[in-house]
Amino acid sequence: MGPKIAVVVQVDLDGxxxxxxxxxxxxxxxxxxLCPVIGRARRLVPGIRVVVDLRPAExxxxxxxxxxxxxxxxxxxxAGAQKVEFLLADRGAAPATTIPGTTRPVGLPVAHEARRAEVTA
Structure with missing residues (x-):
């Protein structure tokens, strides 16, 4: 099995x-x-704004x-669908939250955690 993703879809009540x-x-x-999820989100309501937040991804x-x-x-x-917006983590700045049970900030790859551990050790 390859790497897995989890997806949470949040829909504003006002649509x-x-x-x-x-x-x-x-x-x-x-x-x-993710492609079918994005497609379904775009078809919910004409003109709906779709934001794909990839910042929490490892x-x-x-x-x-x-x-x-x-x-x-x-x-x-x-018809009238807006462009999909993708949010990516800024690799230069550490996010404010961490993954439960670790000290690794959400959005940083595992390889980055190993380098950081070497620097602080």
Missing amino acids: RQVRIVVTGAVTEINQQG SVEPAAVDLLRWSAEHENAA
């Missing part, structure tokens, strides 16, 4: 925005599972983001 929060390791292979492959963006641009969205 103006859908936020798709992704955790786990987003890869070139498993990003395919790691995100750049190729996976490219494929997600391409898919969102080329899918048959509902």
